[in-house]
Amino acid sequence: MATEYDVIVLGSGPGGYVAAIRCAQLGLKTAIVERENLGGICLNWGCIPTKAMLRSAEIYHYMQHAGDYGLVAKGIEADLAAIVKRSRGVAKQLNQGVTHLMKKNKITVHMGEGRLTGATSLTVKSDKGEEALSAKHIIVATGARARDLPFAPADGKRVWTYRHAMTPAELPAKLLVIGSGAIGIEFASFYNDLGSEVTVVEMLDRIVPVEDADVSTFLEKSLRKQGINIMTGAGVEAIKVSDKGITATIKDKAGNAATSEFTHVIVAIGIVPNTENIGLEGLAEMDRGFIQIDPYGRTKSKGLWAIGDCTPGPWLAHKASHEGVTAAEAIAQELGNKDAHPHPLNRSAIPGCTYCHPQVASVGMTEAKAKEAGYEIRVGNFPFIGNGKAIALGEAEGFIKTVFDAKTGELLGAHMVGAEVTELIQGYTVGKTLETTEAELMQTVFPHPTLSEMMHESVLDAYGRAIHF
Secondary structure, eight states, X not given: OOEEEEXXXXXOSTTHHHHHHHHHHTTOOEEEEESXXXXXXXXXXXXXHHHHHHHHHHHHHHHHTGGGGTOXXXXXXXXXXXXXXXXXXXXXXXXXXXXXXXXXXXXXXXXXXEEEEXXXXXXXXXXXXXXXXXXXXXXXXXXXXXXXXXXXXXOSSSEEOHHHHTSOSSOOSEEEEEOOSHHHHHHHHHHHHHTOEEEEEESSSSSSTTSOHHHHXXXXXXXXXXXXXXXXXXXXXXXXXXXXXXXXXXEOTTSOEEEEEESEEEEOXXXXXXXXXXXXXXXXXXXXXXXXXXTTSBOSSTTXXXXXXXXXXXXXXXXXXXHHHHHHHHHHHHTTOTTOOOOOOOGGGOOEEEOSSSEEEEEEOOHHHHHHTTOOEEXXXXXXXXXXXXXXXXXXXXXXXXXXXTTTOBEEEEEEEETTHHHHHHHHHHHHHTTOBHHHHHHSOOOSSOTTHHHHHHHHHHTTOOSOO
């Protein structure tokens, strides 16, 4: 006989475990099913351990430039094995933290391969055998995995996905990165800082193509200055793998194809949702493998919900977590909990962050998207070189750009490149959520000296009132 719950969450990534915790907080008997590690890709192989590695590279960079700060540092070396060990330690610590949160919230954990047998039932297969579970509601949070090149599947030796790139046996002497989204650029930045010769190939006409065009241009110039070779409007047509490395055939933007030798390649060309072979047939509407949902996470089958990277993008951990809370609240409301107040996700207020050097962060519409949408706009820009704290930090490279509706003063978007902008962006995200106009932002007192003052100045600049530049 099947074990029964109010809610079962299939997958324990940042969407799944957050959904489970919120369900438990709302008084629902909750279980979670995970086939590998609690915390999913983000905590174990994505967001967190990569940031640990990037932090090591950042400190190494500063130590190499100690003289810029009036310091002397000699004999500086990067220990790749130690960097990887620290990164894996951080991931382990957070995995244990999620385990603790499951116990604290009295969530039952079933380790094994989950497969739906209906909208509100599933089986879990593990070394112990097969167990049947049922619930009033099931949330699918199975996430996604890296997309392989059809002509060069990842082997973990020469052809890497992000998982292989986080546990390298050796530092690549000559690294090819295919794709210039957040994952590709972060790894390009990391390995370049550690001394690899890095080439990035992007088939579109600019890197980090989802960002504002000005940010893309600035970042490309900065990365080139750091020694990264960048090829835009180009594509990798073939890869031949040998024991010594790879030979890649790359067609440039002029249509000319040439071969180049590399020791390793990282493939960062997107994701594939983990939705096959989990029993979804006939239960959910699908589009290119992604589960189609309403604003609260409902699928077409009553009692079956979906969140995170197995649903339409953007494919970000914080978006998955927010969807998890929304679905949990909606489920609790359906089950009669008057304290549940689900709010659908506002997609225009989802920040995006890329942790390369310099960092990139954004929220809302780019200047081009705002124009395409028919807005009459006002645009503000403020450079890091005009900020005292940035100069004192030795980080005077970058800018902050804001886009406003000229008629209403609505903040349509904000775009940043420079030191610590991944921390600054949340100020604008809160502003968008509160439907802030330029008036409130202008009247806000920003502390001095801080990098955040540039946010104020960018708003002022949009209205011809910038003070310090």
